[in-house]
Amino acid sequence: MVVRARIAQELGLSRKWEDKDEDNERPEVEESKERHVGEYKEVKSEDIKRKRENRLMDILPFKKVKSGYGVESLMKGARDFREKECVKANTSRNWNGYEDEEMKKALKDIFGKNEFRPGQAKTIHEAGLGRDVFVLMPTGAGKSLCYQLPACLDEGLTIVISPLLSLIEDQVAYLQGLGIRAKMLSSTISKAKQEIIFTLIMGSKVEIKLLYVTPEAITNSKKLRHALKFRVAQNMLARFVIDEAHCIDQWGHDFRKDYQSLCQLRITYPTIPIMALTATANAKIEQDIIELLHLKSPWIQRSSFNRPNFSYTVHLKFKKYFDDIKNFLVNRPHQSGIIYCTTHKECEELTENLTASISDKHTISYYHAGLENYEKSDRHVSWQRGDISVMIATIAFGMGIDKPDVRFVIHHSLPKSITHFYQESGRAGRDGLPAESVIYYSYEDFKQLLFDKGGSNRQAQIKSIRGMMDLCQNNVTCRRELILRHFGENIDDNACKDTCDSCKAKLDNMKPSLVDITEISNAIWTMCTEFLLYKTKFKFLCTVSHCMQNNTTITLLDLVHLCLGHQLPKKKRNFIGTIPGFGIGKAQGLSNEAIKQIIHFNIYKQYVVQIGKVNHEGYAQFYMKLGSKWAEWKASAQTERIMMQVSGI
Known part of the structure; x- marks a missing residue:
């Protein structure tokens, strides 16, 4: 039964396992009455769900579950089943595209622009055909118009999902300034204003052209989900727009966990087109976004990333x-x-x-x-x-x-x-x-x-x-x-x-201005070796844990002091003068800052690495040890010179 419940939940066939709304809006009984009064389509929809559930029970081999075999495979099968069934859903909306003159007139009359920027017109045309669209345009190239203009031409409601409230507020203010009926739903809006917006959404006519929301609202608001399903039933939900779509990809530069819920949009609303937009995505992230959002043969608009006016x-x-x-x-x-x-x-x-x-x-x-x-x-x-x-x-x-x-x-x-x-x-x-x-x-x-x-x-x-x-x-x-x-x-x-x-x-x-730092780098490596790897005449053990406990690890600051020939803290003082390279920086006339640059260069090149450990007092301590590039250099003929770009040394 547990697996059946999980699969029913995966398929969205049972209300029992739906997430509870954080707002505690209204009892489910009242919502059920509201959903069924005068709404034959909703009743029919419930019948379809029950039929799908019965088919699922016939199709999936539940007997295997008793032995604990194949549970994850069944879950995957359930997801695949639902997706295939969703694709078969009735798509009564007619997508006939936009006429060129219609697009140009809207561009001029609504947005006050005379010409489309490169890639905009074709993207808008494809959106008008009801296609999924992926837009990769640099910052400032006009991505927003690719969904704002279609929203003005479409009969239904366009849902725009954006990650930042400040960004949403700016966009809504801009659109309202143009006379476009745009609204936003967020936690910063009073309950009274939210009720007004929901009334507009649920009206017999589409009173709002663009509704901006955060991904959390899509996931957590039962009332919004109900409103969207109502608009789908009325055939008046035009499209979903996902701005900053790179946030959905965990390998992207700005991954946001709340964006992961958007992966369910295609499954929950299979007939609604999706437009994903980003200014920053390489080929891998682009493909990840398309797969995660389940975009179906999307029109892909890639604009050049070259900014010719930049130096x-x-x-x-x-x-x-x-x-x-x-x-x-x-x-x-x-x-x-x-x-x-x-x-x-x-x-x-x-x-x-x-x-x-x-x-x-x-x-x-x-x-x-x-x-x-x-x-x-x-x-x-x-x-x-x-x-x-x-x-x-x-x-x-x-x-x-x-x-x-x-x-x-x-x-x-x-x-x-x-x-x-x-x-x-x-x-x-x-x-x-x-x-x-x-x-x-x-x-x-x-x-x-x-x-x-x-x-x-x-x-x-x-x-x-x-x-x-x-x-x-x-x-x-x-x-x-x-x-x-x-x-x-x-x-x-x-x-x-x-x-x-x-x-x-x-x-x-x-x-480029380069300086040979091979000699001082060798001295730095030797200092790391002496502190962490060798038993010395003072009988310090070579294990890192012992060094940590006895404060005998070497830190970046220790390396600077040794290169300058300075005294170390008391517990490390026995090493002074015994390590090759002691005072090498002073002999070469290098400053404290110059030696730090050289050590940081060694970290960047992975000749040495800085490791963080918690000491016996509970504080983080960072010590130096030899890195992978040092091992490669050691294994080679050791004839390669270590050259560093310099500025101000």
């Missing part, structure tokens, strides 16, 4: 990089821009320092998740209308940003991935005029991002961070080519037109 510049951070940023802003007075930082503290400190230096050139503010909602809203509005010229922000200042005249985006630290970088930098230059993307990064940024990452897809995240670091380190290949290659797009020769720092360097016959 790209990458800088390795050095001590005076703040002066670089300050001079950059001074030379662009009152231009609109964004500076992305990693932490709240960085945002606030950089805002304070820049305001003190160049308040006559720019009005500067900061934005992060730690602000009160009203503060975030006020600063967003002030920046949007130009009262604030430069916003220093974390990635909380992200989705929904649509200001056409942003002239530059600066990354104060290494972005999390190429995808994050592309999306964040794409908030500039939406008016098609020249825009600048600038990155400041360090090897320490890379290490910090590694430690910040966790979760089930940690390996994918680490790969993404390393891919971004590799792009920054590669100052030979065209930056534009590296970005487009990440998204599976080839670049034409001369497409960059010397608008990235790598191509400019070639034009000027400049070569």
Whole structure:
């Protein structure tokens, strides 16, 4: 019976196992009466469900369940069965497409635009035929119009599922400003207003063209599910639109667990077209999205990821990089821009320092998740209308940003991935005029991002961070080519037109500044070896656990002290002068910061790794050990020189 119940639940055939609504809206008896009064179609629908259930009981081999055999196979069979049955459902809606003149008239009269952007017209036409659609367009390329215009032409209701309330609020305000009947359902709306919206949805006529909701609402609101089923029965649910569709994929850069529930849309509403949109997806993520949403032979619109109006510049951070940023802003007075930082503290400190230096050139503010909602809203509005010229922000200042005249985006630290970088930098230059993307990064940024990452897809995240670091380190290949290659797009020769720092360097016959760090790297590796692998004359055991307990592990700071010839903490002092390479940094005239850069470079290249362990006092302690690349180097002829890009050493 348990398995029967699970399968019935999987098929959606029994109310007994439905999730209870968190809102405790009304008794099921009342809802049952409401559902059946004057609704012959609903009664007929229940009969169909019972017939399907009876067929299922005849088809599936339940006798095998008694022996515990094949339960998961049966569950899969149930899902497959339901999907096949759903596809057979009656599709009485006529999808005849839109006439070209009809589309152009709506574009002009409703949206005030004269021409479609590349890819928009064909996508809208295919949507009008009732097809599933997958839209992959860069930020600012006009994805939203691909579903907003069809929603105005369709007779029924369009449901738009979006991850962020701020993004939803902006979209609804924009559409209402155009005279389009758009509404939103969210926890921020009062119960009274929600009741009004549900009344409009359940009316005899479609009073709302676009309804914006979060994925949680689709999953948790019984009242919304009931309203959608009512509209399906009336043949007045036009389509589902899933914005930021990459959030559904666990390997995507912005995976959100609540998006997983959207995988059930096709099964629950088999006859309703689905449009999925994203600005950032490579070939694998694109295929994952299509499979997870069960899109049926979708029309796929891919637009080029090349941004010809962009220039790209990458800088390795050095001590005076703040002066670089300050001079950059001074030379662009009152231009609109964004500076992305990693932490709240960085945002606030950089805002304070820049305001003190160049308040006559720019009005500067900061934005992060730690602000009160009203503060975030006020600063967003002030920046949007130009009262604030430069916003220093974390990635909380992200989705929904649509200001056409942003002239530059600066990354104060290494972005999390190429995808994050592309999306964040794409908030500039939406008016098609020249825009600048600038990155400041360090090897320490890379290490910090590694430690910040966790979760089930940690390996994918680490790969993404390393891919971004590799792009920054590669100052030979065209930056534009590296970005487009990440998204599976080839670049034409001369497409960059010397608008990235790598191509400019070639034009000027400049070569990257490299320094040979083989000798000091060898010394660092030896220090790690002496501390963790060898028994010393002082009889310390070589096991890591013993070293942890006796405070004899070597940390990054210890390595810096040893390279500079400085004294270590008391329990480690016996090693001073006994390790080869002691004081090598001082002998070479290197600063504390320079040695740190070299160690972080070794971490990036995996010659050494930093391991976190909890000590006997319960605190996390990070110690150094040799990495996989060191083993490869050791096994080789050891003739390869270790070369590092430098800035300010």
